[in-house]
Amino acid sequence: MACWAQLRLLLWKNFTYRRRQTCQLLLEVAWPLFIFLILISVRLSYPPYEQHECHFPNKAMPSAGTLPWVQGIICNANNPCFRYPTPGEAPGVVGNFNESIVSRLFSDAQRLLLYSQRDTSMKDIHKVLRTLQKIENNSSSLTLQDFLVDNETFSGFLNHNLSLPEPAVDRMLGADVSLRKVSCRPRLPWWG
Incomplete structure (x- = not known):
């Protein structure tokens, strides 16, 4: 019961203090209301519009290799925003430029020079x-x-x-x- 008595005494003290300081009471009540009215006016004058989530293409770091790093810089220079997840967002994916001419050239050259099972090259x-x-x-x-x-x-x-x-x-x-x-x-x- 002592807890409720302490709370009642604290509220009575606060109420008495606020009743004696009417100017401070008006300012403490009006200031949050004023800020809230500003928030309402801004919300009504600029209605929200739907903005889709933004997914950016991956950009490789220099440690991933020279080709993926340069492709990430050149191919994503304008920093496009896509609505859906890009293929490079998966963990462990370094470059998603498999369809580029340079990547195909390097993979074909690598296959031709290194991984030929038969010597028909x-x-x-x-x-x-x-x-x-x-x-x-x-x-x-x-x-x-x-x-x-x-x-x-x-x-x-x-x-x-x-x-x-x-x-x-x-x-x-x-x-x-x-x-x-x-x-x-x-x-x-x-x-x-």
Whole structure:
């Protein structure tokens, strides 16, 4: 019971003090009300708008390697904000630039130079060089078969899935390919 008596005595003392100091009482009541009214006026004059969450692409640190670090600087220079999580937000992911030309070039070079199980890289290089010489000498003698790798399944796909007869598939694979028509738009002034 002594606790309730102490609380009643404290409240009576506080009430008596505030009743004697009317100016201070008005200021202590009016000041929070004034700040609250300012808050209400700001809220009514500037209604809130919905802002989606912001996910930024990952940027690798220099210790992750030179290529991911430079790609993070160059590719994310404008610091875009995405609505949904980006692939690089997962823990342990250094770079999400797998679709970039530079990353594919490095991965292809690494696969070609380091992880070749069979030593066919020299034959492949010679095949590419022969094809490039064909292109340089006479671009009209290239066929679709020249662009397909050995043991390709394209002819099997045409044969079985599309039900094309074997002679039609052979004619299609033996068709001449004009790189000028494939790589350029049809009406460029310098191609005539």
